[in-house]
Amino acid sequence: MTPVSTAPSEQAGTAPGTTTSAIASARGLEKTYGKGGTAVRALAGVDVDFARGEFTAIMGPSGSGKSTLMHCMAGLDTPTAGTVVVDGLTVSSMSQRQLTKLRRTQLGFIFQAFNLVPTLTAAENITLPLDIARKPVDQAHLAAVVKAVGLADRLGHRPSELSGGQQQRVACARALVSRPSVVFADEPTGNLDSTSSREVLSFLRTSVDELGQSVVMVTHDPVAASHAHRVLFLADGEIVAEVTQPTPDSVLEVLSSLSRQAL
Numbered sequence: 001m002t003p004v005s006t007a008p009s010e011q012a013g014t015a016p017g018t019t020t021s022a023i024a025s026a027r028g029l030e031k032t033y034g035k036g037g038t039a040v041r042a043l044a045g046v047d048v049d050f051a052r053g054e055f056t057a058i059m060g061p062s063g064s065g066k067s068t069l070m071h072c073m074a075g076l077d078t079p080t081a082g083t084v085v086v087d088g089l090t091v092s093s094m095s096q097r098q099l100t101k102l103r104r105t106q107l108g109f110i111f112q113a114f115n116l117v118p119t120l121t122a123a124e125n126i127t128l129p130l131d132i133a134r135k136p137v138d139q140a141h142l143a144a145v146v147k148a149v150g151l152a153d154r155l156g157h158r159p160s161e162l163s164g165g166q167q168q169r170v171a172c173a174r175a176l177v178s179r180p181s182v183v184f185a186d187e188p189t190g191n192l193d194s195t196s197s198r199e200v201l202s203f204l205r206t207s208v209d210e211l212g213q214s215v216v217m218v219t220h221d222p223v224a225a226s227h228a229h230r231v232l233f234l235a236d237g238e239i240v241a242e243v244t245q246p247t248p249d250s251v252l253e254v255l256s257s258l259s260r261q262a263l
C-alpha cells in the first residue's frame with residue numbers, strides 16, 4: 001500500500017513509526033499465522049520505535065495487525081521473523097520462562113476487560129503484581145498513582161462495588177504501580193461510557209506527562225487516540241502513516257484516506 005501523507009515526524013527523513021529515543025523497538029517484524037494456503041500474514045515487516053516517555057496510539061482497520069503488533073512487542077506472541085527490543089532487552093529471542101519474568105517485572109498491561117480479582121479490594125488488586133513478584137511496595141509511588149487515578153476513597157472497595165470506569169482506573173493503577181518500562185493497553189476504553197473513557201485516557205496521559213511513563217495503546221476510537229502524543233496507522237500488517245499531536249479530526253482524516261485506498 002502507498003503511504004498516505006503524514007504530519008512531519010520528529011526527524012526529517014525518518015520512516016513513519018521510527019524515532020531516535022526508543023523504549024521499545026521492532027525491526028523487520030513479521031508474523032504469519034498458519035501454513036500453506038490458509039496462512040495469514042498479520043505483520044509484513046514492521047519497523048517501529050515507541051518513544052520513551054511518550055503516549056503512542058496504534059490505529060488501523062480491523063485485521064490490520066494492531067493486536068498482533070502489540071502482542072509481539074509485549075512477549076505475548078512470538079514473531080515469525082524480526083527483532084523486538086524493550087528497554088534494552090531482546091524480547092524476540094527470550095525463552096517462555098524469560099518472557100514470563102519480563103511481563104511480570106518490566107511491563108504493565110491494561111485490557112478491555114478489567115481482569116480484576118473479585119475477592120480482593122481495589123488496594124489489593126493494585127499491589128497484586130508486586131505481591132506476586134515479591135517486590136516491596138514503594139508507598140510514595142503508590143500514593144502518587146492512587147491520587148492520579150482519583151481512587152483514594154475507594155481503596156477498600158471490591159470490584160463489584162465499583163463502576164466500570166473505577167474498575168478500569170484500578171486496572172490502570174495496577175499496571176503502573178511497579179513502574180514498568182512500558183504499559184501496553186489494548187482497547188482500554190472499549191467497555192466504558194464516554195465520561196469514564198475520558199477519565200481513563202486523561203489518567204494515561206497524566207501517567208506519561210507527570211510520572212514519566214511510556215504507554216502504547218491500541219484503539220479504534222479517534223477521540224481516544226487524540227489523547228496520545230503520536231498515532232501510528234497500520235494497514236495490511238504495515239505501518240503506513242503517523243500523526244503527531246493528533247486531534248480527533250486529523251486522526252479521522254488519515255483513517256478515511258486509508259479506507260479510500262483499500263477500496
Ligand SMILES: Nc1ncnc2c1ncn2[C@@H]1O[C@H](COP(=O)(O)OP(=O)(O)OP(=O)(O)O)[C@@H](O)[C@H]1O
Pocket residue numbers: 033034040041042060061062063064065066067068069
Ligand atoms: N491466532 C490467530 N490465528 C490465525 N489468524 C490470526 C490469529 N490472530 C490474528 N489472526 C489474523 O491476523 C490478522 C491480524 O489480526 P489482529 O488481531 O492483529 O488485527 P487487529 O488490527 O488487531 O484487528 P481488530 O481491530 O479487529 O482487533 C487478521 O487477519 C486475523 O484474522
